[in-house]
Amino acid sequence: MTDFPIPGSASSTPPSSTSAPASPSASASTGPAPAGNASASDLARAQRILQVITDSYSTKMVGQDRLRTSLLISLIAGGHILLESVPGLAKTTAASTLADTVKASFKRIQCTPDLLPSDITGSQIYDAATGTFRTVLGPVHANFVLLDEINRSSAKTQSAMLEAMQERQTTIGGEVHALPKPFLVIATQNPIEQEGTYELPEAQMDRFLLKEIVEYPSPAEEFEILNRIDSGVLNPDRHVPSAITLDDVHDLQDIASRVYIDPAIRNYIVQLAYVTRNPGPYIGEDRARFIKYGASPRASIAFLQASRALALLSGRTHVLPEDIRALRHLVLRHRxxxxxxxxAEGIRSEEIIDQIFASVPTP
Incomplete structure (x- = not known):
């Protein structure tokens, strides 16, 4: 196995790949630090908030614990999430239930080929009574936005939505309108219907913090779904009681931003990203030929942000290497x-990602 460079090392000769990853040098590891690491009291407050969310969410959702975790990671980390699954696996229910739980505004946008950018961002309407134009904000101006079947919208509409996701604002008639905080986009796509779809370009896929694959429920969970249908729990008109406020979400995000990440783990993240771009010496040329493009620096940023959120969900104020491993598919499968x-050979990205992780020593 060939060695790869370590950020911040004084020498151009990298350390042995069989040893533990070297920590960055002092010049690389020093820099602006958070205004104090998360404390035990911060952790206790976060756990109380998260427990309330989980309890309220579970009153309507059956199973789908992995989906709940992914949604919470995205919310806490301040990113967006792409969900892929066949129809009928409660993606819309999960998004609306989370919005109800957090007492936040929620909008659902059903993507179609004739959907215009202004249908999402908003437009100016002429008021004949006053002889002036008034601005009507589009559905993207909500805390939680479900973008259903994003790959059915045109490239122009996709670009408008993803620009709003990145800039956290829209421009209508020359006026800038900030999006609310927190702002979470939950986009979905159906992998089994390709007619009349516009596949997301790689650069736009990269803007999603995570990509989750939603799977079928177990027989026991499906049985419980039928029971809840009969009891009326899953009635669309029945909402879960609001459990927390937007201020509570802001507190979670602030606490997560102060979760400690050791320089060795930061180095581990950078090494992993490097191997995705230079896979041949580490996973073998036979497997490396299947990789068209490696992950961009957004992958490293996503690991940094999402691992802090996952650590907080796990009841810790520090990130472990296991957090990075647990996030590997969520962060890298679309990058x-x-x-x-x-x-053509049936090779899945998850297989290649697992091989990349196996080739990089864990700190």
Whole structure:
């Protein structure tokens, strides 16, 4: 196995790949630090808030614990999430239930080929009575936005939505309108229907913090779903009681931003990103040929932000290497892009990601 460079090392000769990853040098590890690490009292407050969310969420949602965790990670980390699954697996219910739980505004946008950017961001309407234009904000101006079947909207509409996600604002008639905080976009796409769809470009996929694959419920969970249908719990008109406020979400985000990440783990993240771009010496040329493009620096940023959120969800004020491993598919499955040859041979991105992680020593 060939060695790769370590950020901040004084020498151009990298350390042995069989040893533990070297920590960055003092010049690399020093820099602006958070205004104090999260304390035990911060952790206790976060756990109380998270428990309230979990209890309220579970009153309507059956199973889908992994989906709940992914949504909470995205919310706490301040990112957006892309969900992929066949229809009928409660993606809309999960999004609306989370919004109800947090006492936040929620909008659902059903994407179609004729959907215009102004249908999402908003537009100016002429008022004949006053002889002036008035601004009507679009559905993107909400705390939680469910963008259903994003790959059914045109490239122009996708770009408008993803620009709003990145800039956290929209421009209508020359006026800038800030989006509310927190702002979470939950986009979905259906992998089994390709007619009339516009596949998301790689650069736009990269803007999603996480990509989750939603799976079928177990037989026991499906049985419970039927019971809740009969009891009326899943009635669309029945909402869960609001459990926490937006201020509570802001507190979670603030506490998560102060979760400690050791320089060795930061180094581990950088090493992993490097191997996705230079895979041959580490996973072998036979497997490396399946990788078309490696992960951008957004992957490293996503690991940094999401691992802090996951640590907080796990009841810790520090990140462990296990957090990075647990996030590997969520962060990299839409960033490590495979070739057509890989698709033809049935090679999944998760397999390649697992091999990349196996090739990098854990700190």
């Amino acid at each position: 490590v892009l495979l070739t057509f040859e890989a698709d």
